[in-house]
Amino acid sequence: xxxxxxxxxxxxxxxxxxxxxxxxxxxxxxxxxxxxxxxxxxxxxxxxxxxxxxxxxxxxxxxxxxxxxxxxxxxxxxxxxxxxxxxxxxxxxxxxxxxxxxxxxxxxxxxxxxxxxxxxxxxxxxxxxxxxxxxxxxxxxxxxxxxxxxxxxxxxxxxxxxxxxxxxxxxxxxxxxxxxxxxxxxxxxxxxxxxxxxxxxxxxxxxxxxxxxxxxxxxxxxxxxxxxxxxxxxxxxxxxxxxxxxxxxxxxxxxxxxxxxxxxxxxxxxxxxxxxxxxxxxxxxxxxxxxxxxxxxxxxxxxxxxxxxxxxxxxxxxxxxxxxxxxxxxxxxxxxxxxxxxxxxxxxxxx
Amino acid sequence: xxxxxxxxxxxxxxxxxxxxxxxxxxxxxxxxxxxxxxxxxxxxxxxxxxxxxxxxxxxxxxxxxxxxxxxxxxxxxxxxxxxxxxxxxxxxxxxxxxxxxxxxxxxxxxxxxxxxxxxxxxxxxxxxxxxxxxxxxxxxxxxxxxxxxxxxxxxxxxxxxxxxxxxxxxxxxxxxxxxxxxxxxxxxxxxxxxxxxxxxxxxxxxxxxxxxxxxxxxxxxxxxxxxxxxxxxxxxxxxxxxxxxxxxxxxxxxxxxxxxxxxxxxxxxxxxxxxxxxxxxxxxxxxxxxxxxxxxxxxxxxxxxxxxxxxxxxxxxxxxxxxxxxxxxxxxxxxxxxxxxxxxxxxxxxx
DNA sequence: TTCAGCAATGTCGACGTCGTCAATTGAAAT
DNA sequence: ATTTCAATTGACGACGTCGACATTGCTGAA
Numbered sequence: 001x002x003x004x005x006x007x008x009x010x011x012x013x014x015x016x017x018x019x020x021x022x023x024x025x026x027x028x029x030x031x032x033x034x035x036x037x038x039x040x041x042x043x044x045x046x047x048x049x050x051x052x053x054x055x056x057x058x059x060x061x062x063x064x065x066x067x068x069x070x071x072x073x074x075x076x077x078x079x080x081x082x083x084x085x086x087x088x089x090x091x092x093x094x095x096x097x098x099x100x101x102x103x104x105x106x107x108x109x110x111x112x113x114x115x116x117x118x119x120x121x122x123x124x125x126x127x128x129x130x131x132x133x134x135x136x137x138x139x140x141x142x143x144x145x146x147x148x149x150x151x152x153x154x155x156x157x158x159x160x161x162x163x164x165x166x167x168x169x170x171x172x173x174x175x176x177x178x179x180x181x182x183x184x185x186x187x188x189x190x191x192x193x194x195x196x197x198x199x200x201x202x203x204x205x206x207x208x209x210x211x212x213x214x215x216x217x218x219x220x221x222x223x224x225x226x227x228x229x230x231x232x233x234x235x236x237x238x239x240x241x242x243x244x245x246x247x248x249x250x251x252x253x254x255x256x257x258x259x260x261x262x263x264x265x266x267x268x269x270x271x272x273x274x275x276x277x278x279x280x281x282x283x284x285x286x287x288x289x290x291x292x293x294x295x296x297x298x299x300x301x302x303x304x305x306x307x308x309x310x311x312x313x314x315x316x317x318x319x320x321x322x323x324x325x326x327x328x329x330x331x332x333x334x335x336x337x338x339x340x341x342x343x344x345x346x347x348x349x350x351x
Numbered sequence: 352x353x354x355x356x357x358x359x360x361x362x363x364x365x366x367x368x369x370x371x372x373x374x375x376x377x378x379x380x381x382x383x384x385x386x387x388x389x390x391x392x393x394x395x396x397x398x399x400x401x402x403x404x405x406x407x408x409x410x411x412x413x414x415x416x417x418x419x420x421x422x423x424x425x426x427x428x429x430x431x432x433x434x435x436x437x438x439x440x441x442x443x444x445x446x447x448x449x450x451x452x453x454x455x456x457x458x459x460x461x462x463x464x465x466x467x468x469x470x471x472x473x474x475x476x477x478x479x480x481x482x483x484x485x486x487x488x489x490x491x492x493x494x495x496x497x498x499x500x501x502x503x504x505x506x507x508x509x510x511x512x513x514x515x516x517x518x519x520x521x522x523x524x525x526x527x528x529x530x531x532x533x534x535x536x537x538x539x540x541x542x543x544x545x546x547x548x549x550x551x552x553x554x555x556x557x558x559x560x561x562x563x564x565x566x567x568x569x570x571x572x573x574x575x576x577x578x579x580x581x582x583x584x585x586x587x588x589x590x591x592x593x594x595x596x597x598x599x600x601x602x603x604x605x606x607x608x609x610x611x612x613x614x615x616x617x618x619x620x621x622x623x624x625x626x627x628x629x630x631x632x633x634x635x636x637x638x639x640x641x642x643x644x645x646x647x648x649x650x651x652x653x654x655x656x657x658x659x660x661x662x663x664x665x666x667x668x669x670x671x672x673x674x675x676x677x678x679x680x681x682x683x684x685x686x687x688x689x690x691x692x693x694x695x696x697x698x699x700x701x702x
Numbered sequence: 703t704t705c706a707g708c709a710a711t712g713t714c715g716a717c718g719t720c721g722t723c724a725a726t727t728g729a730a731a732t
Numbered sequence: 733a734t735t736t737c738a739a740t741t742g743a744c745g746a747c748g749t750c751g752a753c754a755t756t757g758c759t760g761a762a
Binding site for chain 3: 023048054
Binding site for chain 1: 398400408434444445459461611615619
């Protein structure tokens, strides 16, 4: 592989001068610059970042650690956000996943340290409480889509599940719905409780009696291998004589099953039943017909901004205790309508 | 950061001896080993891979380049396969994506070269023809889920779309279906034509008249921003007086829309209409009720085996021209049934 | 006893880059 | 003409690691 010395020889200057040109340092003659650049182009020289890093103690590499989230479709957007930030800021992204296995996690941290990466974005499933096994010598770390267990301190960036769910519920109430069904996420996930709490709070604030809320558990069991009751519960709920006029689902995949249940009962969305989801997972939310009203989780931004927070931290400018919460916007599509009203409304989302 | 020399000082040996212990070289006293390991543990020493790599000219890093595939849910499994291979073989994965933008692609290759990575896995959307901009000095490269344009030579690993589609069609014929609908993928995707060709070939081999096949275009337009006709076409096809008894969809997301169309017409799956997809994209194929009969694309294995091929190449053992084709198995679930028969059958897939 | 032979350990330099500091040049100031 | 100073360039070493080779010390054979 061609090195700075090869370039120096060809250009007839010292290696240090080549270094100056490569790094855009001042006090180099235009003439010299040209000679050097010519040689660089000729030889196809590209600086060796490893060599650079052993001198500078900075690698410009950031690592992403994912737990089982990597098996979900969500993770992709977060990672893409990080990548795009990295690309725009001259960093490179090292990727590793642990499948939730502590042994593998330890290895990943070791590997990252061995690479002397500048920092780590720890991306966890949904919104779970998490403690990175950073070990003795620690790398600057930001938790993405999760936050640390009590007693541990890490900066984090998380979606505002509560706010999103609250706004979604208000949306339904504004549409005149008074009898509302709710299918819960796996309670193991932090987001699950926040979403439900917000739903209940908003319903109460909207003057809806608890007796008019029908709440069912959609899935339970270990994350990633849960038992799924959604279809059954949706069927059941929608078969009630006084069935809800609107059905809130813990996420979009649950909403899919709710659609299927509704349709197979001969109900039409949104004419007979309003169905809404959560996440705005496009494959589902745009794949459903009519398209799904849901809440957009800012996955891409979690990644991008998380990377940005990490960068601040690496440069000593960030706060060790920052907890940044990103807004979740309601994306109103055609699956929600005024109670007893089939007319599609204007979208209020950002798309 | 603690270096090999710090360890040497604490252990009271030379740095070279520490190096020997770290790399498991022979001819070191058990006593010495212990002293050194103690010092290592004390100081939390972790070898600096950058320094190692400038001596050895090997980084044990492999890069993944994705084009817009990273916006699809599929890419995740491929990347996971690569990661798992890397984790199991002491490699690290550098990740970059181009969004299909040639400028970004050029930058990505530059960055990868600057890191002196050992090789590149070029992962392309679906199954598209692709030319990596490797540039003058080339890094060993394997194309994953895609293959090179005519005139270019790169090893590649691809799914057997044709075989999978053929088997799926045979499956339907074996179930007694004689009048079959087909909704095509975006023709821009290589997989699209292979799947359609296989369908036609298998239908002919099964003695089905062309007049009994109803073929519709499901989407067209630039990859990633296509116009979607699936729902409309499915509605239309299923409203025909002599409607097909089985409907083959270009992929699982299309099958989702076919379900919705069927259900909204009051048809039941699979009693009234058999629907099958392609990809086995779990969010959809398992999220649909009844669960979807489809063809499993071996995304994870594409990643794992692709990484393996690349490794061979890096070590000079691989072939520059290998084109490995991975089988796609039919996963029979409950959405396909004998014509006019509602009884669910035994799954023949591997799950 | 002497020495070959081998195991155990150390010294030194090189990898590619860049920071430090010195050397050289030319022009402006005296 | 001499001095001063800034601009330009180069020589050298250090970063962390390990390969090549040297040194030390011990064993066993002659």
